[in-house]
Amino acid sequence: MPGLEDLYREIILDHYRNPRNRGELDCPPALRVEGFNPLCGDEIVLYIKVEGDKVSDLKVGGQGCSISQSSASMMSAAVKGRSVAEVRSLIRTFKSMMSIHEAHLDAGGGDGEDDDGAGALDPSTIGDLGDLAALQGVVKFPVRIKCATLSWNTLAEGLDQAGGAAG
Amino acid sequence: MTSTTAAAGTGPALQPRAREGQLDVARIKADFPVLGRQVYGRRLVFLDSAASSQRPRAVLEAMDQYYETTHANVHRGVYAIAEEATRRYEEARAKVARFIGAGSASEVVFTKNVTEAINLVAQTWGRRHLGPGDAVLLTEMEHHANLVPWLMLAEERGLELRYLPVGEDYLLDLSDLERLLDGVKLVGITLVSNVLGTINPVAQVAEAAHGAGALVLGDGAQYTPHITTRVRELGCDFFGFTGHKMLGPTGIGCLWARRELLEEMPPFLGGGEMISDVRLDGFSTNEVPWKFEAGTPPIAEAVGLGAAIDYLSAIGLDAVRAHEVALTSYALRSLADRHGDDLRIFGPADVALRGGVLSLAYKDVHAHDLSQVLDQSGVCVRAGHHCAKPLMRRLGVPATARASFYLYNDEADVDALGEALAEAGKLFF
Structure with a gap:
């Protein structure tokens, strides 16, 4: 059985205790997006500023557990200043890391091929995630996966909205 | 016709589980097979009966016995x-x-x-x-x-x-x-x-x-x-x-x-x-x-x-209620003694006005994290909004951890909860 040390890595607790990029941005020009985890009541508020093809700034509000809050904190640090395309790619990589568990279960009868667009994670790309790789242990606690992915799904929705507004 | 209902579900309960209004919790615990299992090598401390209780062997056997001897559709067959x-x-x-x-x-x-x-x-x-x-x-x-x-x-x-x-x-x-x-x-x-x-x-x-x-x-x-x-x-x-x-x-x-x-x-x-x-x-x-x-x-x-x-x-609900009042009283007292202001309990202080449901907030540990750490000690509590989101908004919290008691819980279960809370405090602070 997985232990707590798999879940609560020191770096996760650090981001939980000292969350990066907490706050708000003026809307507009920034976009405000909310995400909810209906199971536990966690909520995340993202303020996303897209300039040109870049996510120039990102602030995080809301409340939730250590996993949802640290994931949002690490995400904010990882995506700030990156191009929208890079951010979208990072979202895909992170979400596929969070689906390792399902891929592993499926692998019992086959080759572990993933069935959606996210695709199974190529282990070599975990390195691209930096600190975020610390959240890998979450997949051993399936109930908590939604905590880890809450901010990422919210970010993806925000980028879709920003894209729509720009286009 | 065979006497299919003779003792179904009542056999084990015929032995007294309560004397003079006092529950024999050790004997009651032994009636519930799942309470004998371990998780993470620890005794299962089940404190989530408000979500769903466990079942005694008598219930499981009554259902098995029904299926093994009797089942047919009701109000239809003439056999x-x-x-x-x-x-x-x-x-x-x-x-x-x-x-x-x-x-x-x-x-x-x-x-x-x-x-x-x-x-x-x-x-x-x-x-x-x-x-x-x-x-x-x-x-x-x-x-x-x-x-x-x-x-x-x-x-x-x-x-x-x-x-x-x-x-x-x-x-x-x-x-x-x-x-x-x-x-x-x-x-x-x-x-x-x-x-x-x-x-x-x-x-x-x-x-x-x-x-x-x-x-x-x-x-x-x-x-x-x-x-x-x-x-x-x-x-x-x-x-x-x-x-x-x-x-x-x-x-x-x-x-x-x-x-x-x-x-x-x-x-x-x-x-x-x-x-x-x-x-x-x-x-x-x-x-x-x-x-x-x-x-x-x-x-x-x-x-x-x-x-x-x-x-x-067979046990008597008055005895069950008296047991839960005593246990809730013990829990409110012992948890407050041990954890003081670190622990908030959302509910009436007077046990006469409340059931054995304790919604907890411990330091600033989120209910999910608390529940996760408690789980490692074998302690099962519910974390979340408990399907009462308007009330959670009224309380001003996104979620609580909830421990709830039933007839098979005892002071050792409450102590395990108190100990596990201390573990959670160490991890996050």
């Missing part, structure tokens, strides 16, 4: 085991009727759970009697099961929904009751809050409601498993409870209503069993309670619920 199945199903209904103080078994409708019982009332009685301008009075501490069916009906029919507020003392604030009741046709109220543990003064509210011409629906999900239920003395007109929170199986609950209300209400789901005649151009309904039981009902589950009632009755 021995079909008649036995029907008899056992209806015996279970009679046990329920006695257990909750119903006037007769015909007032007891088997449903899937309380949620279905409340939806049944909303969709049958509610649709017939409630229209634009009518008001329904609920409370801020209702479970979603007693909110959403009325929100749905309000949307469809243009009803006004009002709410009795929860005071700072975690009790219902009745100071404005008279005014709130003006124009109200139905009051929906939980007997015990699944978040706060608060026992509501339902008889008092019912008296006022009846004076204002309103009917009363009581949600007994957290009450009937723990406190002797007498639906008529409570002043309820409709009352729901569920089997799986009181040692019975999942998939069976009950709606009780006064006979004349059931007679007058239109049917809920359509299908077999609920009809007396079907033509290609219409149908007529069966008598109550079968009018509300479309399709093959949960027969083995009814048998299991009957066995759970036998088990609880």
